[in-house]
Amino acid sequence: MIYSLFDSAVAYQPTEAEQTEPVPPIEAVLFDFSNTIFKLIDAGTWLRRVAAATGRPLGDELLEKTVAQLGEAYRIPEVAALQVGRDESAEQHETALLGWFAHVDYLQGIEAEAYALIAAPDAWVPYPDTEPLLRELRRRGIKTGIVSDFPWDVGVHMEHFGLVDLIDVRVISYQYGTEKPDPVLFRAACERLGVDPRRTLMVGDNPAKDGGAAATGLRAYILPGEVRLGERGLSHVLDFLE
Numbered sequence: 001m002i003y004s005l006f007d008s009a010v011a012y013q014p015t016e017a018e019q020t021e022p023v024p025p026i027e028a029v030l031f032d033f034s035n036t037i038f039k040l041i042d043a044g045t046w047l048r049r050v051a052a053a054t055g056r057p058l059g060d061e062l063l064e065k066t067v068a069q070l071g072e073a074y075r076i077p078e079v080a081a082l083q084v085g086r087d088e089s090a091e092q093h094e095t096a097l098l099g100w101f102a103h104v105d106y107l108q109g110i111e112a113e114a115y116a117l118i119a120a121p122d123a124w125v126p127y128p129d130t131e132p133l134l135r136e137l138r139r140r141g142i143k144t145g146i147v148s149d150f151p152w153d154v155g156v157h158m159e160h161f162g163l164v165d166l167i168d169v170r171v172i173s174y175q176y177g178t179e180k181p182d183p184v185l186f187r188a189a190c191e192r193l194g195v196d197p198r199r200t201l202m203v204g205d206n207p208a209k210d211g212g213a214a215a216t217g218l219r220a221y222i223l224p225g226e227v228r229l230g231e232r233g234l235s236h237v238l239d240f241l242e
Helices: 018-019 042-056 060-074 077-083 090-101 109-116 130-139 154-162 183-193 211-216 234-241
Strands: 030-031 038-039 122-125 143-148 169-172 200-206 219-222
Touching: 030 183, 030 234, 042 109, 060 077, 077 090, 077 130, 090 109, 122 154, 130 234, 143 183, 143 200, 169 183, 183 200, 183 211, 200 211, 200 234, 211 219, 219 234
Parallel strands: 030 143, 030 200, 143 169, 200 219
Antiparallel strands: 038 122
């Protein structure tokens, strides 16, 4: 039945009773990974690691030039085209990044080594407020999961920092050959947690991708996309549980 001329497109259909009853409480929280609960080490740190691993000299001036060139190269049309759908598989992601690095003078010839250091267990680090929030959710008996566009299992990074046991399920795009906001990913996480999507909160930083969870019945909390050097603002997730 159509209730409004402006009904939103959704990938689920609540029953008439569910439409009438109060909005159910949150029983599970799903998180995006990158720029939500973990962040990639800064470009300078990464490039210094590349230099150490390859023996290729990297002074301060060259480092600054290389960081700038990385930004410029990312905007080259052919490089930008490679990034579309890159997290649908490990192979696509590697092709996309190697194609990007090939346009950066310093990284030419050592693209594979540079790529490997992005996947290192300690290349992704948690925000200061990630662990406190996850532990509080665990204390309250709230189920947790990760739904993220990523080319490998992010558990390797969580395990490195002793946080892997604080997340109940991990649904990663490369495992399903699709990216958010495909309902398949959100549904899979809810099914594996055994929770109703309408009782689930998705937390992320991308309105189109993470906010797309709303079309599957979840609620969504979207963090600002800004670069954060300190806390991410994750404690506000608890406000949804009151």
